[in-house]
Amino acid sequence: MPSDQFSIADETVAPWVAAAAALALYLALPSFRFNHDGVACAIAIELADVKHLLHGNHLLYGWLGMVFHGIVQALKLPLTALWSLQLMDSMLGALGTGLFCRLLLKLKLPVWIAWLASMGLATSYGWWLFSIDAQVYLLGAMFMILAWTEALSEKPNPYRLALWNSLGVLGHVLNVFFAPAALYSLWRSRDGITLRKDFMRYAFVSIVFVTSAYAIAGIYGVKPADLEEFKVWMLGSAALGPGRSFRWYMPDSLATGIFQLLQSGFRVVSAYWAVGAVLWLGALAATFSRNSAPRYAIRTAWLGIIGTLPILLTYEPYSIDYRVTDLVPLWLMAALWMRGDELSPPVRVWPVVLVACIAAANMSGGLRSIMTPExxxxxxxxxxxxxxxxxxxxxxxxxxxxxxxxxxxxxxxxxxxxxxxxxxxxxxxxxxxxxxxxxxxxxxxxxxxxxxxxxxxxxxxxxxxxxxxxxxxxxxxxxx
Structure with missing residues (x-):
């Protein structure tokens, strides 16, 4: 393509177009849902209450929100802290969309599939919701896309992998369960002494980075008065029982937990679980069908999903909040499914229809109502x-x-x-x-x-x- 010609089919342009399209969607249709945690964070920002911004489960979000709101104020934009947080989340969701498009292009997928799957991610129920509502989950998810990009490269760098994974953990602690996928990515590209050394490098950098961040936050920000206060801080949302006591939100039975886990997996894709189930079927189709997909990418994707299941099966399995990070490996496998057994397939109608149906279902199935203040x-x-x-x-x-x-x-x-x-x-x-x-x-x-x-x-x-x-x-x- 000539250097003076612009085309969204260009691999260097497509991620920016995907990010811009997602941001335009999010800014055009803002949320008036105003969830409890988002408003509480906005209150802490406007009070400059650093202690309560450094949450034990998502250390980085509140602090970054305070910095972002400071920038908004410096620019003289008439936004409250709550609207600043929602703007920041829209930008995070759009940035994640663009980074995901870039990831798919690095896997040599056609531009049309990369762009379409990115739009599928952007309009999935959980991603769309948390891109327009002040919530913590997309900060960690955005960093995890960078971790996925490194993990799926030909020979992942253990230091970069540890850095992005650690930042994801600071976005939300649940991202620590990406470790099995990260270790597999090192294992499949190395052997012998090099493998053991890179395992240790990844583990060492991850542990030092995360513990150092928590130590700095604890010493200079939270400043717990005693061991009990330190425990409450570290437990975060698990310390919301009477008197800030420990409470674990387990399902009534294993069968109930499995059923709720399936439902939340479908609902994070679509407000209508049957529509969401189609994407999971696509992931299974990519796994078991004979196609041109790199098998290591599919194995890594499933490890990323399976790694969180033990904790999610016992803690709020009904919630879509903790399933947002599943959307990245799901849409990755869906994109490989769309390509089929051809390296450069022509544009097909059915993937376009699938993404359009998911977007329409989510708009009509819950998101439209939260876009109206009344x-x-x-x-x-x-x-x-x-x-x-x-x-x-x-x-x-x-x-x-x-x-x-x-x-x-x-x-x-x-x-x-x-x-x-x-x-x-x-x-x-x-x-x-x-x-x-x-x-x-x-x-x-x-x-x-x-x-x-x-x-x-x-x-x-x-x-x-x-x-x-x-x-x-x-x-x-x-x-x-």
Missing amino acids: MNRPYQKALWLKGTLPPHAWVASSALDEVYVPYFAHLRPLNLRYLQKPGQLKARIESLARRGEPVFIAADTVKSLGVERFVGLGLQPIDQFDEFELFLIRTHGAVR
């Missing part, structure tokens, strides 16, 4: 509370209200999670009433927690907005 009812309630209550009011809060009330309503939340013992809630309300600070509660909060939590308290109706009803909480000792 569909986020807790968000609408928070905006209503902001215009209804005085600035010195407290709102008894649980679930999303714990972060929505301070962030969107600009009111003080009375977190009911920490007031579960008998008499605690009443005593706290009486204390606030003596300071002239009223406490309100919405009817949906009372219903979700059960009216027995509020025995001995009076609920005086104050106002109503659509399906929401607001009460002033009264106690015998507090209000005369």
Whole structure:
């Protein structure tokens, strides 16, 4: 191709086109879902609360979000921390899409397949969702695409492999289970003394890099006061039991866990599990059919998926959050399936139809609703509370209200999670009433927690907005 001619079929241009197309999609259709963790992270950023940004399960995301929001502010862009995080995630999702296209081209796949599979990744339910919602998962996933690229090269460099894998672990700790795929990639390209040395190099660099990052974060950022606080920090989301105690979210039985794991594997591809199952069938077809695909790439892909299964089978197997990294090896095998037994096949209609169906199913099957602010009812309630209550009011809060009330309503939340013992809630309300600070509660909060939590308290109706009803909480000792 002449140097002065531009074409999306050019291998150097295609990844940029894929990234730009994904970014345009994400920015054109932003999310108003505002999940709990994303809003909590935005609060910590706006408070410059470094300690709570350095989460034990995903060390790097909150800190990077704070840096990115600082850049946004320096550029005078009128974005809150939450919208900065969503912009950052859109850029991470788009960058991951472009890097995945580049990976497929390095495997000598035709440009049309590389571009199409990249668009399939970009519009898969989990990837699309976390590219427009403030969540932690795509930072690690983006680094892991670089780890995949190194692992699938002719002779992977153990130092680069360890670097990208370690950055993926700092994005999310679950990426430590990429190790079997990484070790296999070294094993299939080496032998004897060189293999043992490179195993040790990969392991040593990974351990030193990750432990050093956690040590720096602990010493200069989190600064745990004692061993118990250190344990809670390291456990992260597994320390969300009563009183920050350890809690492992296991399925009821092995059969239930397997069923939920299958469902989440399908749903991370598509909101409709039957559509998602097609991609898994494509991965199986690439595995067992006679085609031109490099067998080491397929083996590495399956090791990347299988490596996480033991932990996912016992911890929240129903969640798609931890299955996002499966999308990379899945679409890799799907791309090899699309090529079939020809090295340079012509453009075929059925892969285009498959990707279009997945994108359309995801848009209609859940993503469209989160792109409309009116569909986020807790968000609408928070905006209503902001215009209804005085600035010195407290709102008894649980679930999303714990972060929505301070962030969107600009009111003080009375977190009911920490007031579960008998008499605690009443005593706290009486204390606030003596300071002239009223406490309100919405009817949906009372219903979700059960009216027995509020025995001995009076609920005086104050106002109503659509399906929401607001009460002033009264106690015998507090209000005369």
